[in-house]
Amino acid sequence: MINLVATFQQGSQVTLNIKNKETRRLAVELAELTGETMTGAITVALKERLERERIIQERLQNIRAISKRCAAMLRNDWPSAVEHGDLLYHERGLPK
Numbered sequence: 001m002i003n004l005v006a007t008f009q010q011g012s013q014v015t016l017n018i019k020n021k022e023t024r025r026l027a028v029e030l031a032e033l034t035g036e037t038m039t040g041a042i043t044v045a046l047k048e049r050l051e052r053e054r055i056i057q058e059r060l061q062n063i064r065a066i067s068k069r070c071a072a073m074l075r076n077d078w079p080s081a082v083e084h085g086d087l088l089y090h091e092r093g094l095p096k
Helices: 021-034 038-073 084-088
Strands: 002-007 013-018
């Protein structure tokens, strides 16, 4: 079990118990590699992961906004199933 204690500005303490063996092994290994305490190593790891997730969510939000703008530009009268040849060539096979 890992006991993590975080002190907040108000002076209160919160204890986090992690009972997973794999998590403990990873925390110990990371702390040994970095020379940090387990609490420090876990804090940095969580901050880095949180930052990556925030970036991913921001990118997804931007992609959704772009998709929404593009969808608004599509013509409603555009046929849903069009052969590319019909768009590029005349009925005699010459380019339009």
